[in-house]
Amino acid sequence: MLHLATTSAQPLATPVPDTSLAERLWLSVVSLGLVGLSVAAVAPTLLRDTAFWLGLLLLSAGTLGWSWLKFGRGPAGVRHNYLWQRGSTSRGVVAWLTAVALTGFYIVLYWWPQYLENLIRPLDGLSQTLRRKPADQWFLYGTFYTLAVLLMGARAYLKYRHSPYHRVRTLSVVFFQLGFAWLLPGLLLALQKPEFYFSYFWPLKYDYLFPGTVEYLVRDGQALGVFMVFWGAAMALVATPVLTYFFGKRWYCSWVCGCGGLAETAGDAYRHLSDKRRGAWRYEVSIVYTVLGFVVVTTALLWLNTYLGGTLLGRLSDEFSRTYGFVIGSVFSGVVGVGFYPILGNRVWCRYGCPMAAYLGLLQKHFSRFRITTNGGQCVSCGNCSNVCEMGIDVKQYAQRGEPIIRAACVGCGMCATACPRGVLNLENGPRQGRYQASQLIQAESLRILS
Template identity: 65%
Template sequence: MTSSELNSAANLHFPDKTDWLQKLALSSLGLGLLLIFISGFQAKGEVNFMVTGIALALVALLTYFFRTYLKTQPGVRINGIWLRSSTSRGLIAWVTGVFLTGFYVVLYWWPGLMTGLIRSIDPLSYFIRGIEADRWFLYGTFYTLAVVIMGVRALFKYRHSTYHIIRTLSVMFFQLVLAYLIPYFLILFNQPEFYPSYFWPLKYDYLFPGTVDYLIKTPGALGVFFVFWTAVISLIGVPVLTYFFGKRWYCSWVCGCGGLAETAGDPYRHLSDKSRKAWQWEVAIIYPVLGFIILTTLLLWVNSVTGGGILGGLSNGFSQTYGFFIGSIFSGVIGVGFYPIMGSRVWCRFGCPMAAYLGILQKHFSRFRITTNGGQCISCGNCSNYCEMGIDVRWYAQQGQPIIRSSCVGCGMCATVCPRGVLNLENGPRQDRFQPTAFISSENVRILK
């Protein structure tokens, strides 16, 4: 069968149900994006075009989401995701991926090309921070808008699940308030810029001696509190919370990287590679990244204590190397730019040191697991297909085995798309973690029905 015949067959089974209001909303979105694009052509920016474009785009997206999801009954529908060009690595997906990747490349290495866009949001920057905008403020603003507006989409899409409603509201809150407003308000009041929702080793420099020294010497008590907060949460809070709730408390509820993946990246979650080779690459990359940042932190402290007499500039070289290859290229360019091609959790799965740290704790010390009821499984494959971390959930379900994987972020989507209620996210006694479902204690606390 030719490609044209396949497309014709696909259209017969999945006809275009876009109505006039949805088409009007998408047209308005295109106009809004055009106005945003035009605002960047002038060296001094064009505030009116930027404001109008953002407002028009937001209204258009809200209208489209409202119409798309509320004209159908509640429930997750994944029909046709492998037949759409935008979600099956087709032409639209590649164009989107090239655009996102190009945006990050220009942002990091040719920010002068974005001068017009940056100047267009100066009024907002002066209002929130008291200073003119820069490329990172532009990026933070667009990033936060993406999490919030696509979070609204997730609220519509998963409105039948209380768990996902609360989880989505959580990532929206932490990104908007703790990762956007609070850091910039701190600058407004002449305090150090600090992101309280990011911890070491993800925010790797927060425990570097230079950052610690800078924060401690900051006038007032806030700097000392920030150092205390980072150390306590990173070294004590993370293990304790992970013991009780698994890595999901952070990766799926708090982290900004996970927040973008769960909202803007949701249409691409099924693209994650489920092969054993991908799992081998995951193990081969993510743990060395964690080891690299631990080694870098230790070397910097040794250098600091010895006054640089032992290692000289070697430790700084480690830090700069990590910041360039991991902090910029991996987490930014690849981590987000490759959403439409490799799925929404490329960075979280293959490169994030925080995910590696949490994963070790989850697999060996946590009470968290996903239990399965193999007798009810019909092998539909929805759970594996929808797993953004590339876990073959169906295999565990068929065997009736609990899922205890270091890579699992506990998003709960596998349980949500299961038509038979085979999967449950649970926190139970540690001695029962690896037992088949039939032997799990009735004392377990089920937190996802």
């Protein structure tokens, strides 16, 4: 026991290096920006706007400056250095404080937005210019969300600039978040049309195929509204299966989706925290497909209720959608999905709660041409691939056996292939025949040896 205690007290063989003076200066600018936003949240009207915009400017400049210093000047690529020794990335005090702050913001945003008035009102001018209406809590949230993707997208671009795949992927999620999830819905409101997100589809945007939403879009949007309904239905029921057949779920989860965009940019530092244990996988399967089933059943019941003139569910039809919106749309995707980044990893929502990820996953596993091929003969079992997998897949186990990785959870981010020092892993869109060929050959060889 004494020996164990003595051993555990020994210092690290390679201690965590001290933060450089330049890095501290940039992080201080970030901190001043957060202080400015905090002051704006409680300041009187005369000081509010100045503190808000100054805080936002300092936060943006500090983040970009720190990103350039940290990732733009040195070699590009995946870096595992000291991730499990730093408090910010190893569920330490800094990580828990960050999680509490993010969770607290989401709780206030969803249920007590009146306490955010001082942060909402400075955006009135921008909202009037873009949407022709005053700012509200959702415009504040959308602006902060988009800014996070832009700033941390610059960080991701600098960090993985050596990889054409990651450069294009990062630019793609930034483009769809800025253009399709922030600018375009605002312009639709300015034109007095229904707010509509062309980059979100059923079942993720679950109400887009609800009877009430369809009626609202057709009534208020007229010809454009009819196109919105067609777009939503066609993307969910036709384009999604076709695109997933050719490219796997990565075409959406890693290239288009705003949830995935935030995870791949702002959440990149936490990807190694995803639970790789088999028990976590069991929870994942049981929860995410339950959520998908709930959306499918709710949508079907609402349409049946509408067809029967409301005699099937009556007022319960509204309760179905409200229940889902509160439990899944607010608590899970917002409070837990983003607030728990520093504790559970950056794809908590995508892994355990997103119905679109479940839908895409079923298509990917059973019908898609996409897979990650491996060359077990070159694997050195370093574990880099498993460490960077944000979806909790123990990639190393597949690589050691030379088996292709065909998992419903895989979002095709490609980070495992990027982190591999031997080029063992490759993302491919090959013919469906032979997807399991490597594993089948191994099983056949094992049976031959045993017999």
